Amino acid sequence: MTVPITIRLQEADFDLAHEVAALSRGRTDIGAVVTFSGICRGDEDGEAIAALTLEHYPGMAEAEIARHAEEAVSRWPLTGITVIHRYGRIVPGENIVLVVTASSHREAAFQGAEFLMDYLKTKAPFWKREEGASGSGWVDAHDRDDTAAARWAKP
Amino acid sequence: MKVLYFAWVRERIGKAEEALDPPAAVATVADLIAWLSQRGEEYAYAFEKPKVIRAAIDRMHVNQDTAIAGAREIAFFPPMTGG
Numbered sequence: 001m002t003v004p005i006t007i008r009l010q011e012a013d014f015d016l017a018h019e020v021a022a023l024s025r026g027r028t029d030i031g032a033v034v035t036f037s038g039i040c041r042g043d044e045d046g047e048a049i050a051a052l053t054l055e056h057y058p059g060m061a062e063a064e065i066a067r068h069a070e071e072a073v074s075r076w077p078l079t080g081i082t083v084i085h086r087y088g089r090i091v092p093g094e095n096i097v098l099v100v101t102a103s104s105h106r107e108a109a110f111q112g113a114e115f116l117m118d119y120l121k122t123k124a125p126f127w128k129r130e131e132g133a134s135g136s137g138w139v140d141a142h143d144r145d146d147t148a149a150a151r152w153a154k155p
Numbered sequence: 156m157k158v159l160y161f162a163w164v165r166e167r168i169g170k171a172e173e174a175l176d177p178p179a180a181v182a183t184v185a186d187l188i189a190w191l192s193q194r195g196e197e198y199a200y201a202f203e204k205p206k207v208i209r210a211a212i213d214r215m216h217v218n219q220d221t222a223i224a225g226a227r228e229i230a231f232f233p234p235m236t237g238g
Contacts, residue, residue, distance in 0.1 A: 126237025
């Protein structure tokens with residue numbers, strides 16, 4: 001069976017419970033669903049944040065996420081994937097990103113979700129601009145995200 | 156070819172995209188960055204640390220030593236900060 005993969009880039013918010021239900025409704029082959037939500041924090045290194053604005057590369061962002069979803073399916077026995085990434089202006093407390101992975105057993109679902117998030121952080125063409133108390137600026141990439149993604153590299 | 160800029164690369168250059176026809180001697184992504192840097196202060200500023208710049212050809216990540224021959228769309232951007 002083809003594994004259902006849903007990828008959406010949108011300005012609008014999403015509903016986690018709705019997305020999990022949409023992935024698992026009517027199916028009895030799913031024994032585990034893992035969800036990860038990335039949420040806009042209200043501070044960064046002690047400085048208050050008023051909002052984040054996410055810019056993306058339309059066309060490439062979808063394609064890049066799809067490539068990694070296909071890779072996740074080839075590496076773990078996943079039975080469904082949903083990835084939603086928002087763009088535009090997002091205020092603290094709001095959702096930024098959702099990854100849902102389904103499988104017969106939890107291990108694949110956990111690992112698939114972690115793999116997808118690590119790659120979204122470092123390879124998906126999105127850029128965050130922060131509005132803080134002392135002005136606004138582009139968020140720097142973190143070495144720790146590259147380190148997290150590197151552990152999934154194939155030898 | 157169509158050249159796209161994102162995030163602070165776009166802001167520094169002051170445009171999101173343009174059509175360019177570099178000379179044949181511009182063979183790789185690194186060559187294109189060097190050629191663009193000569194086009195004006197805003198380009199020199201955007202590409203002042205060329206090693207930081209990431210590139211994609213036809214919507215696939217590429218290294219700077221990749222040849223640009225045949226590319227329809229080349230994008231330049233900072234390291235990604237999504238998720």
